[in-house]
Amino acid sequence: MIQLYAWDTPNARKISVALEEMGLTYRVEPVDITQGRQFQPDFLALSPNNRIPAIVDSEGPDNAPISVFESGAILVYLAEKTGLFLPATGRARVQVMEWLMWQMGGFGPMPGQVHHFLGVDEAQRAYGLERYQKETRRLYGVLDRRLAEGEHVAGALSIADFAILGWAWRHARHRIDLADFPNVQRWYAALMARPAVQRGFSAALT
Template sequence: MIDLYYWGTPNGQKIAIALEEMGLEYQVFPINILENDQFQPDFLKISPNNKIPAIVDQDGPNHEPISIFESGAILQYLGRKTGLFYPTNEQKRVEVEQWLMWQMGGFGPMLGQNHHFSQFAKEKIPYAIERYIGETKRLYTVLEQQLVGQDYVAGEYSIADMAIFPWLLRHEWQSINLDDFPNIKAYIARIKQRPAVQKALSI
């Protein structure tokens, strides 16, 4: 059994998708970030960076519990644990990992800043809005090009796609017109058709 500490953000959704895709048994523990649950001492023992998601795998290495925070680390752990969606061939694994790190280091943080300054900031700062919308469009262009001639970012469906996909669902917040990115538009539709993804997004 895996305990999933979750809220319905893109970072939370990516782990729910992985758990469903990999057929792992899990239970959800909501962490309401709107009420600052992420700062509760019990949660900080699991996720010292006070961010969701986090997991506790009750059947971890040597059949002992292990807690993991940071969504990229969780995805890699689950991929190794199950042998699914995370290749063992080194060349293929590197391809997956570089796109996973692209999401973790750029696509998620930059789109998150876009959301903040465009949607939630009490003061609208034109420079910040322009900067992060511009960087969002640049990153979408990178992804659009990567999807030329292939269905998924690393060839086969992988944990990298699970990481990227939920951030695309908020394209309207990001001032993105999907008609400008036909490969991404098809990519979203393709992943949305997966039953495991549909189940995860229904949480």
């Protein structure tokens, strides 16, 4: 059994989607980040960076429990545990890892800044929004060009798609019209039509 420590955020949705797609049994432990739950000692023991999500797998390596923090690390762990959505070797694996790191390094931090500046007053937000919305649109453009080459970002459906989907899910909040990025729009609609993805996004994380 996998315990998922989460709240209703893009980074947590990456994991609920992956768990559903991989057919793994899991239970959600909500971590209410609006109330500072992420700073409690018991959670910090699992996630020293005080960020959700984190997991505890009771059947980890050598059948011993293991905790994993950071959403990218969790996706790689789950993919290697199940043998799904991450090729074992070669060029296909490199592609998945490239696009997973692209999400972790850009398509997450930049839209996340948009989220932040939407929450402050007009005087404070003007510069920040202009800067980060421009970069967010650029990243959607990168993704759109990549998806012009194929159905998924790295060949077959992979954890890289799940990672990026967690943030593309918030495109309206990013003030992005997916019609401006038709390849992203097609990819997004196809993924969101998958039953396991729908279960991942409807999982109660709060």
